[in-house]
Amino acid sequence: MTRLSSYLLPTVKEAPTDAEALSHKLLVRAGLARQLGTGMWTYLPAGWRVHRKVEQVIREEIDAIGGLELLMPVLQPAELWRTTGRYDIDELFKLKDRKGADLVLGMTHEEPLTWHVAREVRSYRDLPLILYHFQTKERDEPRPRAGLLRTREFVMKDSYTFDRDAEGLEHGYQLHIRAYDRIFERCGLEWYRVESDVGMMGGLGAHEYMAPCAAGENEVALSGAGYAANVEVASAAAAAVEGLPEPLAAPETEATPGARTIEEVAGVLGVPTGALIKAMPVVSKARGPLLAVLRGDHRLNEIKLRNALGADARLAREEEIAELFGAPPGFIGPVGSRVPVVADEALHGLHGLVAGANRPDEHLRGVEPGRDFEAEWLDFRSVEAGDTCASGGTIRIEPAIEVGNIFKLGTRYSEPLGATYLDESGDEQLIWMGSYGIGPARILAAAVEQYADEQGISWPRAIAPFGTHLVALGGEGEPARAVADRLYDELTKGGAEVLYDDREVRPGEKFADADLLGCPLRLTVGKRGVEAGEIEAQVRRGGARSALPIDSAAHDARELWRELP
């Protein structure tokens, strides 16, 4: 029984003024969610229905690949996290019990699950396993933001595969790709599976599932030729520089007083910014100071640089620069560099370039990599719109929200936690693991972002809080009300999920609330229609209307609903 007169759906006309993201505004306006504190959100009844629908889609698909659902606690012994070396992560909430024992609030569940598997799995006969749960994650985020998009507490579906070797892991990984593709498809999202950084999880490979939307925190590089990657790791061929200066037999010094930025130097010397060599002082614990150089119009990507170096690296701080690199920022260059040079591949084969002279207020013209300086060649620039992917497509870049990720962990956790099995020969072997996350809240928020219009939300059918929003016009005792009551019973008995607006409020308010809430099908029963023997159906997305004869309305509405997106 879902009659709006006795339901809690507190819609509001005005969005919170401090809300920026569309999903943030609409989830509050439509009465689906409320904020409790920074990064802390309550789902109101209709919002929680959406969350549960998303969960159910996920559950069905993970079950379909053989996943076994269980439940682990959020509260965990600190010892486990010390064992895997993750206790010092800043995002990990730490606390003590009354006896002073150290505890943590789980930000994910590799530790406890691997610990269990280490105890329960003894033989190769016990493998493979896919275990998963839906559980709250707690993360002390540096900056929660955008409503439900980045919160400190959220439910995650996390599944884990346990296999005897790399081949088994690959199989479990492929099963998850299949399940995930189906999940996002069924939820009605526009989505991409992209290559991603393995990050601090460590591991052998990773993909992210991205839902493009304006409020997205990530950027994905896409091409018509099918290339899709997070810009954190994307690679592509750079567009050529227009108007590159003629080569010189040897570099020539030019006075460039006060010209510190790429734009200033390019302006003073009358060359395109792409003709400059951008020199970025970098410090690596493993490799020492390095000078990373790339095309002046390109941006250094620290993640790609670390991956390419196979070592830690960060940009040098102001005070380190003079000491380690011997020239003021803005005038540093690879020619005669004190420290080893790593060069981005997009510089390869260029000539007539401009670089800092490693002396204040001077640059060099006519620089040619390879001739004028030696370098280790790597790929560490961020790709840009207009670049060309390996298959020849032109790259475009879109903001997107990460709705899921899959990781090949390998033995990163089985080793410290001692998760092993005995193979056919009786030899002890490490279990190979993968981990796979989905945030239902992000699916929900992404769906709002992707399909909302001026009037409000437009839910995909599979995750709408209610399939049908039945609006009764006219008060208690009027004929239209009796027709609506009857239709509500018929629809409900037929298995439809119906929100029945039986409130004593004016029609305009009912329509506005229905549009805001965004159920895929709206049925309106009013005096006009009833006199004509009809009720009115309106599809939320696109607004197509049709008249259904009263006698067959319940049946017709079900048919109509089935065809909705």
Next chain:
RNA sequence: CGGGGCGUGGCGCAGUCUGGUAGCGCACUCGGCUGGGGGCCGAGCGGUCGCUGGUUCAAAUCCAGUCGCCCCGACCA
């Protein structure tokens, strides 16, 4: 962690600069009119102005501290 901004009935805001009886709109309650896109009229309820301390005859207003919240950046399993 750096930068910017904001805390005043349930919600959105004005008042703060220049100290002197806390106000507006919405929502809510009651009555009436109305009834297919957030309607109208009337009468009401509701606020120790985030908190603590200070200055003053007097503090929402000035000063100090503190807590909370938002945005940008850094960061982000």
